[in-house]
Amino acid sequence: MADLRTNLAGITSPNPFWLASAPPTNSGYQVQRAFEAGWGGAVWKTLGEPIINTSARFAAISFQGKKVAGFNNIELITDRPLDVNLKEIYETKKRFPHHAIIASLMVEPKQEKWHEIVKRVEDVGVDGLELNFGCPHGMAERGMGAASGQQPDLVQAQTTWAKEVAKTPVIVKLTPNITDITVTARAAVNGGADAISMINTINSLMGVDLDSWQTVPSVAGKGAHGGYCGPAVKPIALNMVAECARHPAIAVPISGIGGVGTWQDAVEFMLMGATGVQVCTAAMHHGFSIVEDMIDGLNNYLEEKGLASVSELIGKSVANYSEWGNLDLNYRTVASINTDVCIHCNKCHIACEDTSHQCIERKIALDGTPFLHVREEDCVGCNLCSIVCPEPGAIDMITLPYEQPPMTWNERQTVLATYKGK
Amino acid sequence: MTASWQLYVNEKEKIDALLHRGYVICEVTESLEGATVIFSHPTATPIQEVLTVETADARKYFSSLLVHSVTK
Numbered sequence: 001m002a003d004l005r006t007n008l009a010g011i012t013s014p015n016p017f018w019l020a021s022a023p024p025t026n027s028g029y030q031v032q033r034a035f036e037a038g039w040g041g042a043v044w045k046t047l048g049e050p051i052i053n054t055s056a057r058f059a060a061i062s063f064q065g066k067k068v069a070g071f072n073n074i075e076l077i078t079d080r081p082l083d084v085n086l087k088e089i090y091e092t093k094k095r096f097p098h099h100a101i102i103a104s105l106m107v108e109p110k111q112e113k114w115h116e117i118v119k120r121v122e123d124v125g126v127d128g129l130e131l132n133f134g135c136p137h138g139m140a141e142r143g144m145g146a147a148s149g150q151q152p153d154l155v156q157a158q159t160t161w162a163k164e165v166a167k168t169p170v171i172v173k174l175t176p177n178i179t180d181i182t183v184t185a186r187a188a189v190n191g192g193a194d195a196i197s198m199i200n201t202i203n204s205l206m207g208v209d210l211d212s213w214q215t216v217p218s219v220a221g222k223g224a225h226g227g228y229c230g231p232a233v234k235p236i237a238l239n240m241v242a243e244c245a246r247h248p249a250i251a252v253p254i255s256g257i258g259g260v261g262t263w264q265d266a267v268e269f270m271l272m273g274a275t276g277v278q279v280c281t282a283a284m285h286h287g288f289s290i291v292e293d294m295i296d297g298l299n300n301y302l303e304e305k306g307l308a309s310v311s312e313l314i315g316k317s318v319a320n321y322s323e324w325g326n327l328d329l330n331y332r333t334v335a336s337i338n339t340d341v342c343i344h345c346n347k348c349h350i351a352c353e354d355t356s357h358q359c360i361e362r363k364i365a366l367d368g369t370p371f372l373h374v375r376e377e378d379c380v381g382c383n384l385c386s387i388v389c390p391e392p393g394a395i396d397m398i399t400l401p402y403e404q405p406p407m408t409w410n411e412r413q414t415v416l417a418t419y420k421g422k
Numbered sequence: 423m424t425a426s427w428q429l430y431v432n433e434k435e436k437i438d439a440l441l442h443r444g445y446v447i448c449e450v451t452e453s454l455e456g457a458t459v460i461f462s463h464p465t466a467t468p469i470q471e472v473l474t475v476e477t478a479d480a481r482k483y484f485s486s487l488l489v490h491s492v493t494k
């Protein structure tokens with residue numbers, strides 16, 4: 001068995017799979033059952049002044065038979081008194097001393113409010129704190145969550161206030177509802193954050209009912225924007241993690257969140273710089289037991305790769321992620337259709353003919369059988385045909401030998417600048 | 423439909439022909455029409471030739487030659 005233990009800024013857990021702050025971590029009963037199921041850590045449902053929720057809170061997008069491709073909620077932070085949560089955190093920590101319990105916190109952007117809540121939750125023995133600067137609805141209208149998380153100065157100030165009294169590591173959870181997440185990540189680092197986590201949910205309106213013309217979800221005929229998460233947000237989250245991981249001024253560990261539902265997702269986040277991952281929607285969709293497959297799959301993968309510890313994955317793909325200007329313009333890949341495997345649905349031909357570079361021809365062999373042929377010289381290697389192809393193995397994207405040595409756009413522009421007309 | 427590859431080949435042939443005759447690229451101006459490339463030759467007539475290079479592949483081609491000659 002590979003060593004799955006993780007250490008995020010001093011917070012240790014038996015494996016890198018944590019439950020994110022959300023309904024699955026609402027109570028001691030749930031978190032204890034999650035730990036029994038195998039989760040390595042839990043970020044408790046955000047603590048703060050207890051709120052009042054609406055009824056009708058969630059909605060989801062099903063896409064071509066796949067339920068919950070994206071998930072939306074208008075739920076706020078905990079609706080339970082702080083004392084009740086703290087008692088359950090204390091009991092849970094006592095039962096599971098080696099699992100990570102992180103308290104997620106959200107209060108008004110005032111120094112005394114942060115001091116008070118940090119001291120109170122640390123008294124019950126949490127392993128770390130996560131500052132929730134991300135909740136995009138409701139709390140943001142009250143000046144908290146994403147409202148304060150979108151302002152770098154407030155991110156820095158609140159992190160500083162938490163750090164002034166915190167004895168345990170402080171993770172700052174960032175909102176994706178911002179143009180450049182590295183700006184707020186740097187603000188968190190400047191405020192003394194020990195780690196950052198991302199992403200919280202993305203502003204969204206799930207839909208409009210075509211009969212009633214009401215929003216989905218609808219609360220007595222009215223809707224408000226919610227937060228989007230689940231499988232659909234993974235590429236957005238992965239990019240944000242990678243952008244932070246490769247930023248030289250953001251040298252703190254990252255907890256990756258957003259669309260993680262399998263061990264493969266987790267590995268991708270770790271390769272892109274995350275020390276561990278947090279999961280919400282997948283647990284809400286399938287229950288706590290999904291962690292068993294995640295642990296087994298991760299362990300098998302590490303063994304196959306000959307890696308002794310999961311920590312050896314962290315950041316291994318970060319150097320492969322760069323700016324567009326550093327990509328090689330002379331690298332060439334083209335489509336190759338495997339006639340034996342092709343089912344002649346012509347989707348690739350239609351996609352290429354209508355929306356790409358018109359290089360897939362429909363032909364008829366001498367014996368009368370139809371086949372598709374790629375004119376390699378006109379293929380730009382866009383990948384579209386292989387993306388729309390429904391038959392696995394029918395289209396390969398193959399790499400062609402170099403005709404010219406590698407050249408990036410940045411190299412080209414540097415040299416061309418010396419050939420500019422006067 | 424004219425294959426874009428053929429347009430590229432036509433432009434590449436013109437570039438290669440000038441280079442073959444001893445012309446060198448001395449000036450490149452990029453614009454909405456593509457690239458205007460000025461070739462010069464110290465002794466030939468004319469001493470300058472101008473090509474408008476439109477296709478992406480040909481613009482990539484001549485710039486690769488320039489980058490390669492600098493890095494060689």
Ligand SMILES: Cc1cc2nc3c(=O)[nH]c(=O)nc-3n(C[C@H](O)[C@H](O)[C@H](O)COP(=O)(O)O)c2cc1C
Pocket residue numbers: 020021022023045046071072073075076077078104132134135173199200201229230231233257258259260278279280281282
């Ligand atoms: C119903 C619901 C409630 C949530 N509540 C909180 C919360 O109280 N605090 C918080 O930091 N994030 C909250 N989140 C965001 C999640 O922690 C997580 O950042 C987000 O869902 C992305 O992860 P996922 O794609 O695995 O769901 C909530 C998400 C959902 C779906």
